[in-house]
Amino acid sequence: MNVFDPLTLPNGAVIPNRIAKAAMEENMADADHAPSEQLMRLYQAWADGGAGLLITGNVMVDSRAMTGPGGVVLEDARHLDRFRQWAAIGRSRGAQFWLQINHPGRQMQANLGQPTWAPSAVPLELGKLSKLFNTPQAMTPEIIEEVIRRFARAAALAEQAGFTGVEIHAAHGYLLSQFLSPLTNRRTDAWGGSLENRARLLLDIVKAVRATVAPGFTVAVKLNSADFQRGGFTAEDARQVVVLLNGLGVDLVELSGGSYEAPAMQGQARDGRTLAREAYFVEFARDIQTIATMPVMVTGGIRRRAVAEHAIASGIDMVGIGTALAIDPTLPCDWRKGVETAPALPPITWKSKPLASLANMAAVKYQLRKLSQGRAPDPQVSPLRALILQQVSTACRTRQYRRWMEQR
Ligand SMILES: Cc1cc2nc3c(=O)[nH]c(=O)nc-3n(C[C@H](O)[C@H](O)[C@H](O)COP(=O)(O)O)c2cc1C
Numbered sequence: 001m002n003v004f005d006p007l008t009l010p011n012g013a014v015i016p017n018r019i020a021k022a023a024m025e026e027n028m029a030d031a032d033h034a035p036s037e038q039l040m041r042l043y044q045a046w047a048d049g050g051a052g053l054l055i056t057g058n059v060m061v062d063s064r065a066m067t068g069p070g071g072v073v074l075e076d077a078r079h080l081d082r083f084r085q086w087a088a089i090g091r092s093r094g095a096q097f098w099l100q101i102n103h104p105g106r107q108m109q110a111n112l113g114q115p116t117w118a119p120s121a122v123p124l125e126l127g128k129l130s131k132l133f134n135t136p137q138a139m140t141p142e143i144i145e146e147v148i149r150r151f152a153r154a155a156a157l158a159e160q161a162g163f164t165g166v167e168i169h170a171a172h173g174y175l176l177s178q179f180l181s182p183l184t185n186r187r188t189d190a191w192g193g194s195l196e197n198r199a200r201l202l203l204d205i206v207k208a209v210r211a212t213v214a215p216g217f218t219v220a221v222k223l224n225s226a227d228f229q230r231g232g233f234t235a236e237d238a239r240q241v242v243v244l245l246n247g248l249g250v251d252l253v254e255l256s257g258g259s260y261e262a263p264a265m266q267g268q269a270r271d272g273r274t275l276a277r278e279a280y281f282v283e284f285a286r287d288i289q290t291i292a293t294m295p296v297m298v299t300g301g302i303r304r305r306a307v308a309e310h311a312i313a314s315g316i317d318m319v320g321i322g323t324a325l326a327i328d329p330t331l332p333c334d335w336r337k338g339v340e341t342a343p344a345l346p347p348i349t350w351k352s353k354p355l356a357s358l359a360n361m362a363a364v365k366y367q368l369r370k371l372s373q374g375r376a377p378d379p380q381v382s383p384l385r386a387l388i389l390q391q392v393s394t395a396c397r398t399r400q401y402r403r404w405m406e407q408r
Pocket of ligand 1: 022023024025026056057058100169171172222256265266299300301302320321323324360361362364365
Protein backbone atom coordinates (compact mmCIF):
# COMPACT_ATOMS: atom_id res chain seq x y z
CA MET A 1 0.00 0.00 0.00
CA ASN A 2 1.26 3.42 -1.03
CA VAL A 3 0.20 6.97 -0.10
CA PHE A 4 -0.96 7.52 -3.67
CA ASP A 5 -3.31 4.53 -3.76
CA PRO A 6 -7.02 5.43 -3.66
CA LEU A 7 -9.16 4.57 -0.64
CA THR A 8 -12.76 3.41 -0.98
CA LEU A 9 -14.87 4.31 2.07
CA PRO A 10 -17.69 2.11 3.41
CA ASN A 11 -20.25 4.40 1.71
CA GLY A 12 -18.59 3.80 -1.69
CA ALA A 13 -16.92 7.23 -1.94
CA VAL A 14 -13.39 7.07 -3.33
CA ILE A 15 -10.60 9.27 -1.95
CA PRO A 16 -8.02 9.57 -4.74
CA ASN A 17 -4.99 9.22 -2.42
CA ARG A 18 -4.18 8.67 1.25
CA ILE A 19 -3.07 12.24 2.08
CA ALA A 20 -5.59 14.52 3.80
CA LYS A 21 -5.24 18.20 4.51
CA ALA A 22 -6.27 18.20 8.18
CA ALA A 23 -8.71 20.76 9.60
CA MET A 24 -7.10 24.08 10.52
CA GLU A 25 -9.23 26.90 11.83
CA GLU A 26 -8.64 29.76 9.40
CA ASN A 27 -10.37 32.72 11.13
CA MET A 28 -11.30 34.00 7.68
CA ALA A 29 -15.07 34.29 7.69
CA ASP A 30 -16.57 37.35 6.02
CA ALA A 31 -18.55 39.99 7.95
CA ASP A 32 -21.58 37.65 8.03
CA HIS A 33 -19.49 34.69 9.18
CA ALA A 34 -19.81 33.02 5.78
CA PRO A 35 -16.84 31.84 3.67
CA SER A 36 -14.83 34.84 2.38
CA GLU A 37 -12.84 35.42 -0.81
CA GLN A 38 -9.64 34.89 1.20
CA LEU A 39 -10.89 31.46 2.21
CA MET A 40 -11.64 30.60 -1.42
CA ARG A 41 -8.07 31.48 -2.45
CA LEU A 42 -6.63 29.44 0.38
CA TYR A 43 -8.62 26.34 -0.58
CA GLN A 44 -7.78 26.75 -4.27
CA ALA A 45 -4.11 26.43 -3.24
CA TRP A 46 -4.84 23.18 -1.37
CA ALA A 47 -7.09 21.83 -4.14
CA ASP A 48 -4.27 22.44 -6.64
CA GLY A 49 -1.73 20.87 -4.26
CA GLY A 50 -2.92 17.30 -4.80
CA ALA A 51 -4.18 16.04 -1.41
CA GLY A 52 -6.89 13.41 -1.91
CA LEU A 53 -9.02 14.84 0.88
CA LEU A 54 -9.47 18.38 2.15
CA ILE A 55 -11.15 18.99 5.49
CA THR A 56 -12.23 22.55 6.31
CA GLY A 57 -11.23 24.25 9.53
CA ASN A 58 -13.95 23.87 12.12
CA VAL A 59 -17.28 25.44 11.16
CA MET A 60 -19.62 26.41 13.97
CA VAL A 61 -23.06 24.85 14.29
CA ASP A 62 -24.21 27.75 16.52
CA SER A 63 -23.28 31.42 16.07
CA ARG A 64 -23.41 31.87 19.86
CA ALA A 65 -20.76 29.24 20.43
CA MET A 66 -17.53 30.03 18.58
CA THR A 67 -14.03 28.54 18.81
CA GLY A 68 -12.80 31.98 17.72
CA PRO A 69 -14.22 35.31 16.57
CA GLY A 70 -13.47 34.95 12.83
CA GLY A 71 -15.05 31.53 12.41
CA VAL A 72 -17.39 30.35 9.68
CA VAL A 73 -20.93 29.58 10.91
CA LEU A 74 -23.39 27.23 9.22
CA GLU A 75 -26.72 27.29 11.04
CA ASP A 76 -29.16 28.25 8.27
CA ALA A 77 -29.40 28.50 4.49
CA ARG A 78 -28.76 32.27 4.34
CA HIS A 79 -25.31 32.10 2.75
CA LEU A 80 -25.55 28.75 1.03
CA ASP A 81 -24.31 30.26 -2.25
CA ARG A 82 -20.99 31.12 -0.57
CA PHE A 83 -20.70 27.57 0.76
CA ARG A 84 -21.50 26.24 -2.72
CA GLN A 85 -18.64 28.26 -4.14
CA TRP A 86 -16.31 27.02 -1.39
CA ALA A 87 -17.33 23.38 -1.98
CA ALA A 88 -16.78 23.71 -5.73
CA ILE A 89 -13.27 25.12 -5.20
CA GLY A 90 -12.27 22.35 -2.81
CA ARG A 91 -13.48 19.72 -5.26
CA SER A 92 -12.15 21.40 -8.40
CA ARG A 93 -9.20 19.00 -8.80
CA GLY A 94 -10.99 15.84 -7.76
CA ALA A 95 -10.36 15.80 -3.99
CA GLN A 96 -13.05 14.83 -1.52
CA PHE A 97 -14.02 17.92 0.49
CA TRP A 98 -15.50 17.58 3.98
CA LEU A 99 -16.83 20.31 6.21
CA GLN A 100 -15.72 19.93 9.83
CA ILE A 101 -18.55 20.78 12.24
CA ASN A 102 -17.90 21.79 15.82
CA HIS A 103 -19.14 23.36 19.04
CA PRO A 104 -16.50 24.74 21.46
CA GLY A 105 -18.26 24.10 24.78
CA ARG A 106 -16.06 25.69 27.46
CA GLN A 107 -13.16 26.38 25.07
CA MET A 108 -14.65 29.74 24.05
CA GLN A 109 -13.12 33.17 24.78
CA ALA A 110 -15.05 34.96 27.54
CA ASN A 111 -14.77 38.32 25.75
CA LEU A 112 -16.99 37.10 22.91
CA GLY A 113 -19.77 38.02 25.33
CA GLN A 114 -21.82 34.83 25.03
CA PRO A 115 -22.89 32.41 27.74
CA THR A 116 -20.53 29.43 27.91
CA TRP A 117 -22.13 25.99 27.98
CA ALA A 118 -20.44 22.68 28.74
CA PRO A 119 -21.35 19.30 30.24
CA SER A 120 -20.48 20.55 33.74
CA ALA A 121 -19.34 23.77 35.41
CA VAL A 122 -15.64 22.89 35.25
CA PRO A 123 -13.38 25.83 34.26
CA LEU A 124 -10.29 25.52 32.06
CA GLU A 125 -6.97 25.43 33.90
CA LEU A 126 -4.47 27.34 31.85
CA GLY A 127 -2.52 29.19 34.54
CA LYS A 128 -2.58 32.92 33.88
CA LEU A 129 -4.55 32.40 30.66
CA SER A 130 -7.47 30.76 32.54
CA LYS A 131 -9.19 34.11 32.98
CA LEU A 132 -9.68 34.37 29.22
CA PHE A 133 -12.40 31.72 29.58
CA ASN A 134 -15.64 31.73 31.58
CA THR A 135 -16.54 29.03 34.04
CA PRO A 136 -19.17 27.25 31.94
CA GLN A 137 -22.76 26.54 32.89
CA ALA A 138 -23.89 22.93 32.80
CA MET A 139 -26.07 22.24 29.77
CA THR A 140 -29.70 21.34 30.37
CA PRO A 141 -31.10 18.29 28.54
CA GLU A 142 -33.02 20.73 26.27
CA ILE A 143 -29.80 22.49 25.29
CA ILE A 144 -28.13 19.13 24.61
CA GLU A 145 -31.04 18.12 22.33
CA GLU A 146 -30.71 21.44 20.51
CA VAL A 147 -26.99 20.82 19.94
CA ILE A 148 -27.82 17.44 18.35
CA ARG A 149 -30.32 19.11 16.01
CA ARG A 150 -27.78 21.78 15.12
CA PHE A 151 -25.10 19.26 14.10
CA ALA A 152 -27.65 17.43 11.93
CA ARG A 153 -28.81 20.69 10.34
CA ALA A 154 -25.26 21.82 9.58
CA ALA A 155 -24.56 18.43 7.94
CA ALA A 156 -27.73 18.68 5.83
CA LEU A 157 -26.73 22.19 4.73
CA ALA A 158 -23.19 21.02 3.92
CA GLU A 159 -24.64 18.31 1.70
CA GLN A 160 -26.91 20.82 -0.05
CA ALA A 161 -23.91 23.07 -0.64
CA GLY A 162 -22.03 20.28 -2.42
CA PHE A 163 -19.49 19.13 0.17
CA THR A 164 -18.86 15.39 -0.10
CA GLY A 165 -18.97 14.84 3.64
CA VAL A 166 -18.78 16.19 7.17
CA GLU A 167 -16.37 15.49 9.95
CA ILE A 168 -17.83 15.69 13.46
CA HIS A 169 -15.16 17.19 15.74
CA ALA A 170 -15.05 15.15 18.93
CA ALA A 171 -11.39 15.82 19.74
CA HIS A 172 -9.13 18.56 21.18
CA GLY A 173 -11.19 19.41 24.26
CA TYR A 174 -14.19 20.93 22.46
CA LEU A 175 -17.76 20.17 23.49
CA LEU A 176 -18.02 16.52 22.39
CA SER A 177 -14.59 15.80 23.79
CA GLN A 178 -15.65 17.50 27.06
CA PHE A 179 -18.60 15.12 27.27
CA LEU A 180 -16.26 12.15 26.68
CA SER A 181 -13.79 13.09 29.42
CA PRO A 182 -14.53 12.31 33.09
CA LEU A 183 -12.48 15.41 34.05
CA THR A 184 -14.94 17.76 32.38
CA ASN A 185 -18.11 15.66 32.45
CA ARG A 186 -19.29 15.33 36.06
CA ARG A 187 -22.93 14.79 35.17
CA THR A 188 -25.04 12.24 36.98
CA ASP A 189 -27.83 12.01 34.36
CA ALA A 190 -27.96 9.97 31.13
CA TRP A 191 -25.17 12.13 29.62
CA GLY A 192 -22.50 11.45 32.26
CA GLY A 193 -20.97 8.73 34.41
CA SER A 194 -20.28 5.54 32.45
CA LEU A 195 -18.41 5.74 29.15
CA GLU A 196 -21.64 4.78 27.33
CA ASN A 197 -23.29 7.83 28.91
CA ARG A 198 -20.34 10.15 28.23
CA ALA A 199 -20.31 9.00 24.60
CA ARG A 200 -24.08 9.39 24.23
CA LEU A 201 -23.93 12.92 22.80
CA LEU A 202 -21.40 11.94 20.14
CA LEU A 203 -23.34 8.78 19.25
CA ASP A 204 -26.68 10.63 19.11
CA ILE A 205 -25.12 13.27 16.85
CA VAL A 206 -23.68 10.61 14.55
CA LYS A 207 -27.10 8.90 14.37
CA ALA A 208 -28.93 12.19 13.75
CA VAL A 209 -26.47 13.25 11.04
CA ARG A 210 -26.52 9.82 9.34
CA ALA A 211 -30.33 9.86 9.37
CA THR A 212 -30.38 13.32 7.74
CA VAL A 213 -27.88 12.91 4.88
CA ALA A 214 -27.82 10.58 1.87
CA PRO A 215 -26.04 7.20 2.23
CA GLY A 216 -23.32 8.31 -0.22
CA PHE A 217 -22.52 11.42 1.82
CA THR A 218 -19.53 10.78 4.09
CA VAL A 219 -19.81 11.03 7.86
CA ALA A 220 -16.44 11.04 9.66
CA VAL A 221 -15.48 11.59 13.30
CA LYS A 222 -12.31 13.17 14.71
CA LEU A 223 -11.53 11.59 18.05
CA ASN A 224 -8.76 11.88 20.62
CA SER A 225 -6.69 8.73 20.97
CA ALA A 226 -6.43 10.04 24.58
CA ASP A 227 -6.56 13.38 26.41
CA PHE A 228 -3.04 12.94 27.83
CA GLN A 229 -4.22 14.33 31.18
CA ARG A 230 -4.29 12.32 34.38
CA GLY A 231 -7.84 11.13 35.06
CA GLY A 232 -9.00 12.10 31.57
CA PHE A 233 -10.22 10.21 28.50
CA THR A 234 -7.87 7.24 28.08
CA ALA A 235 -6.65 5.19 25.12
CA GLU A 236 -8.89 2.35 26.37
CA ASP A 237 -11.87 4.77 26.39
CA ALA A 238 -11.03 5.72 22.79
CA ARG A 239 -11.04 2.04 21.80
CA GLN A 240 -14.44 1.57 23.44
CA VAL A 241 -15.87 4.64 21.71
CA VAL A 242 -14.72 3.30 18.35
CA VAL A 243 -16.44 -0.01 19.18
CA LEU A 244 -19.63 2.00 19.88
CA LEU A 245 -19.19 3.86 16.57
CA ASN A 246 -18.77 0.59 14.63
CA GLY A 247 -22.09 -0.14 12.97
CA LEU A 248 -23.38 3.46 13.03
CA GLY A 249 -22.43 4.19 9.43
CA VAL A 250 -19.28 6.19 10.20
CA ASP A 251 -17.06 6.20 7.11
CA LEU A 252 -13.75 7.16 8.74
CA VAL A 253 -12.31 7.92 12.18
CA GLU A 254 -9.48 10.44 12.41
CA LEU A 255 -7.28 10.09 15.48
CA SER A 256 -5.58 13.00 17.17
CA GLY A 257 -5.15 13.88 20.85
CA GLY A 258 -5.10 16.58 23.52
CA SER A 259 -6.92 19.81 24.31
CA TYR A 260 -6.14 23.45 25.17
CA GLU A 261 -4.97 22.23 28.59
CA ALA A 262 -2.72 19.49 27.19
CA PRO A 263 -1.91 20.23 23.54
CA ALA A 264 -0.85 16.73 22.54
CA MET A 265 -1.89 17.52 18.96
CA GLN A 266 1.25 19.65 18.97
CA GLY A 267 3.30 16.74 20.28
CA GLN A 268 3.17 17.46 24.04
CA ALA A 269 1.60 15.08 26.55
CA ARG A 270 0.85 16.27 30.09
CA ASP A 271 0.57 12.91 31.81
CA GLY A 272 4.18 11.85 31.65
CA ARG A 273 3.74 9.86 28.45
CA THR A 274 6.13 10.20 25.57
CA LEU A 275 4.61 10.67 22.16
CA ALA A 276 6.37 9.58 18.97
CA ARG A 277 8.64 12.36 17.69
CA GLU A 278 6.86 12.29 14.35
CA ALA A 279 3.37 10.90 13.66
CA TYR A 280 2.55 11.37 17.37
CA PHE A 281 -0.46 9.07 17.55
CA VAL A 282 0.56 6.33 15.16
CA GLU A 283 0.87 3.61 17.82
CA PHE A 284 -2.59 4.43 19.18
CA ALA A 285 -4.00 4.41 15.65
CA ARG A 286 -2.51 0.99 14.96
CA ASP A 287 -4.15 -0.34 18.08
CA ILE A 288 -7.53 1.19 17.23
CA GLN A 289 -7.27 -0.09 13.68
CA THR A 290 -7.49 -3.63 15.06
CA ILE A 291 -11.02 -3.07 16.37
CA ALA A 292 -12.35 -0.38 13.98
CA THR A 293 -14.65 -1.56 11.19
CA MET A 294 -14.22 1.78 9.37
CA PRO A 295 -11.00 3.21 7.90
CA VAL A 296 -8.68 5.02 10.32
CA MET A 297 -6.69 8.19 9.69
CA VAL A 298 -3.90 9.51 11.89
CA THR A 299 -3.00 13.19 12.17
CA GLY A 300 -0.23 15.00 14.02
CA GLY A 301 3.46 15.58 13.33
CA ILE A 302 3.59 14.12 9.81
CA ARG A 303 5.74 16.05 7.35
CA ARG A 304 8.05 13.49 5.71
CA ARG A 305 7.01 11.11 2.99
CA ALA A 306 8.86 8.19 4.63
CA VAL A 307 6.83 8.68 7.82
CA ALA A 308 3.56 8.90 5.89
CA GLU A 309 4.47 5.79 3.87
CA HIS A 310 5.41 3.93 7.02
CA ALA A 311 2.04 4.71 8.62
CA ILE A 312 0.18 3.57 5.51
CA ALA A 313 2.34 0.47 5.09
CA SER A 314 1.56 -0.49 8.70
CA GLY A 315 -2.15 -0.63 7.85
CA ILE A 316 -3.39 2.86 8.77
CA ASP A 317 -5.69 3.97 5.95
CA MET A 318 -4.92 7.68 5.69
CA VAL A 319 -2.59 10.34 7.05
CA GLY A 320 -3.76 13.84 7.97
CA ILE A 321 -1.32 16.72 7.58
CA GLY A 322 -1.83 20.24 8.95
CA THR A 323 1.28 22.37 9.56
CA ALA A 324 3.34 20.99 6.66
CA LEU A 325 0.50 21.72 4.22
CA ALA A 326 0.18 25.25 5.60
CA ILE A 327 3.82 25.83 4.72
CA ASP A 328 3.72 23.94 1.41
CA PRO A 329 0.24 23.31 -0.02
CA THR A 330 1.77 21.46 -3.00
CA LEU A 331 3.42 18.85 -0.79
CA PRO A 332 1.39 15.91 -2.21
CA CYS A 333 2.23 16.90 -5.81
CA ASP A 334 5.90 17.29 -4.84
CA TRP A 335 6.02 13.86 -3.20
CA ARG A 336 4.38 12.31 -6.25
CA LYS A 337 7.11 13.84 -8.41
CA GLY A 338 9.73 12.38 -6.08
CA VAL A 339 10.66 15.70 -4.42
CA GLU A 340 11.17 14.81 -0.76
CA THR A 341 10.22 18.10 0.90
CA ALA A 342 9.55 18.02 4.66
CA PRO A 343 8.32 21.49 5.67
CA ALA A 344 8.40 22.42 9.37
CA LEU A 345 8.34 25.49 11.59
CA PRO A 346 11.31 26.13 13.89
CA PRO A 347 10.49 24.73 17.37
CA ILE A 348 9.33 27.25 20.01
CA THR A 349 11.18 26.74 23.28
CA TRP A 350 9.39 29.29 25.50
CA LYS A 351 9.01 28.48 29.19
CA SER A 352 5.24 29.02 29.27
CA LYS A 353 3.80 26.00 27.48
CA PRO A 354 0.30 27.48 26.93
CA LEU A 355 1.89 30.60 25.41
CA ALA A 356 4.24 28.51 23.24
CA SER A 357 1.24 26.52 22.05
CA LEU A 358 -0.61 29.75 21.13
CA ALA A 359 2.49 31.05 19.33
CA ASN A 360 2.74 27.82 17.35
CA MET A 361 -0.89 28.13 16.26
CA ALA A 362 -0.27 31.78 15.38
CA ALA A 363 2.78 30.89 13.28
CA VAL A 364 0.70 28.35 11.32
CA LYS A 365 -2.15 30.84 10.90
CA TYR A 366 0.41 33.35 9.61
CA GLN A 367 1.14 30.90 6.77
CA LEU A 368 -2.59 30.49 6.07
CA ARG A 369 -2.97 34.27 5.80
CA LYS A 370 -0.08 34.48 3.34
CA LEU A 371 -1.56 31.72 1.17
CA SER A 372 -4.99 33.36 1.27
CA GLN A 373 -3.41 36.54 -0.12
CA GLY A 374 -1.79 34.58 -2.95
CA ARG A 375 1.64 35.11 -1.36
CA ALA A 376 4.43 32.70 -0.46
CA PRO A 377 4.41 31.28 3.09
CA ASP A 378 7.21 32.35 5.46
CA PRO A 379 8.04 29.54 7.89
CA GLN A 380 10.88 31.59 9.37
CA VAL A 381 8.43 34.17 10.79
CA SER A 382 9.29 35.06 14.39
CA PRO A 383 6.76 33.32 16.67
CA LEU A 384 6.49 36.48 18.77
CA ARG A 385 5.63 38.56 15.70
CA ALA A 386 3.09 35.95 14.55
CA LEU A 387 1.56 35.88 18.03
CA ILE A 388 1.25 39.67 18.26
CA LEU A 389 -0.29 39.90 14.78
CA GLN A 390 -2.70 37.12 15.70
CA GLN A 391 -3.67 38.87 18.96
CA VAL A 392 -4.34 42.15 17.14
CA SER A 393 -6.41 40.39 14.51
CA THR A 394 -8.35 38.45 17.18
CA ALA A 395 -9.09 41.65 19.13
CA CYS A 396 -10.38 43.29 15.96
CA ARG A 397 -12.50 40.31 14.98
CA THR A 398 -13.83 40.03 18.54
CA ARG A 399 -15.20 43.58 18.31
CA GLN A 400 -16.73 42.81 14.89
CA TYR A 401 -18.28 39.62 16.19
CA ARG A 402 -19.84 41.34 19.21
CA ARG A 403 -21.34 44.03 16.97
CA TRP A 404 -22.66 41.36 14.59
CA MET A 405 -24.33 39.49 17.45
CA GLU A 406 -25.86 42.69 18.85
CA GLN A 407 -27.41 43.48 15.46
CA ARG A 408 -29.02 40.05 15.06
C1 LIG B 1 -3.63 26.85 13.18
C2 LIG B 1 -4.26 25.53 13.50
C3 LIG B 1 -5.64 25.43 13.52
C4 LIG B 1 -6.25 24.20 13.79
N1 LIG B 1 -7.59 24.10 13.74
C5 LIG B 1 -8.18 22.88 13.85
C6 LIG B 1 -9.57 22.72 13.63
O1 LIG B 1 -10.29 23.67 13.31
N2 LIG B 1 -10.08 21.48 13.77
C7 LIG B 1 -9.30 20.39 14.09
O2 LIG B 1 -9.81 19.28 14.18
N3 LIG B 1 -7.99 20.51 14.28
C8 LIG B 1 -7.41 21.72 14.15
N4 LIG B 1 -6.06 21.83 14.28
C9 LIG B 1 -5.27 20.63 14.56
C10 LIG B 1 -4.84 19.96 13.26
O3 LIG B 1 -5.90 19.43 12.53
C11 LIG B 1 -3.86 18.82 13.55
O4 LIG B 1 -4.55 17.85 14.32
C12 LIG B 1 -2.62 19.31 14.29
O5 LIG B 1 -2.15 20.53 13.76
C13 LIG B 1 -1.50 18.29 14.19
O6 LIG B 1 -1.16 18.04 12.85
P1 LIG B 1 0.16 18.66 12.18
O7 LIG B 1 1.32 18.29 13.05
O8 LIG B 1 0.23 18.04 10.83
O9 LIG B 1 -0.05 20.14 12.13
C14 LIG B 1 -5.45 23.05 14.06
C15 LIG B 1 -4.05 23.19 14.05
C16 LIG B 1 -3.46 24.40 13.77
C17 LIG B 1 -1.97 24.48 13.74
